[in-house]
Amino acid sequence: DAKTTQPPSMDCAEGRAANLPCNHSTISGNEYVYWYRQIHSQGPQYIIHGLKNNETNEMASLIITEDRKSSTLILPHATLRDTAVYYCIVRVGTNAGKSTFGDGTTLTVKP
Amino acid sequence: SAVISQKPSRDICQRGTSLTIQCQVDSQVTMMFWYRQQPGQSLTLIATANQGSEATYESGFVIDKFPISRPNLTFSTLTVSNMSPEDSSIYLCSVEVGGLRGDTQYFGPGTRLTVL
Numbered sequence: 001d002a003k004t005t006q007p008p009s010m011d012c013a014e015g016r017a018a019n020l021p022c023n024h025s026t027i028s029g030n031e032y033v034y035w036y037r038q039i040h041s042q043g044p045q046y047i048i049h050g051l052k053n054n055e056t057n058e059m060a061s062l063i064i065t066e067d068r069k070s071s072t073l074i075l076p077h078a079t080l081r082d083t084a085v086y087y088c089i090v091r092v093g094t095n096a097g098k099s100t101f102g103d104g105t106t107l108t109v110k111p
Numbered sequence: 112s113a114v115i116s117q118k119p120s121r122d123i124c125q126r127g128t129s130l131t132i133q134c135q136v137d138s139q140v141t142m143m144f145w146y147r148q149q150p151g152q153s154l155t156l157i158a159t160a161n162q163g164s165e166a167t168y169e170s171g172f173v174i175d176k177f178p179i180s181r182p183n184l185t186f187s188t189l190t191v192s193n194m195s196p197e198d199s200s201i202y203l204c205s206v207e208v209g210g211l212r213g214d215t216q217y218f219g220p221g222t223r224l225t226v227l
Contacts, residue, residue: 036218040199041148043221044218046112046215046216049215059180087153097207098144099205100155100167101146101153101154103153
């Protein structure tokens with residue numbers, strides 16, 4: 001699996017958009033970008049994933065650059081409950097087996 | 112998606128004892144995983160458990176310490192044997208679910224283990 005780099009921490013004001021970056025410059029053509037978050041020692045929660053097109057669901061949007069070497073997870077209107085550790089993972093889409101977790105970004109949403 | 116439950120949710124155990132953690136999934140899945148998350152750390156994979164075959168352990172983890180059972184496609188157990196305080200962690204069960212746009216891994220709520 002390709003290695004990812006994320007900032008260790010970020011702050012965001014409640015109600016504003018939270019933009020979480022991830023660098024994955026060694027991503028292969030068949031590898032997807034997945035995002036998870038972990039709220040205070042709960043199990044990681046799947047958020048969204050994509051291959052090369054931008055993706056949106058009820059939780060977030062995923063913007064992947066054209067060269068696929070980086071991506072941004074966007075929480076459009078952050079709330080205090082979005083305070084969590086966010087993990088960006090790169091892996092193949094099928095029969096990948098395990099996911100390798102880095103240190104993630106600790107997002108703190110402030111009132 | 113998949114809904115995963117784990118038992119117990121937390122436990123406090125004495126040094127030298129063993130604890131078996133159960134993982135139940137609401138649908139049949141081929142691949143199940145067990146992760147450990149030590150305090151303040153990220154997730155580390157312990158082993159991959161496929162039904163009908165022996166679990167595959169990651170470097171640094173051995174079957175004698177973390178025996179795993181996978182009797183069917185919806186259930187697995189992880190035993191933490193001969194525990195020491197260093198085993199105090201959150202243990203997480205995970206499954207892989209196939210999809211048209213790639214497989215997705217889902218996680219259980221975790222079992223918080225404290226060893227005294």
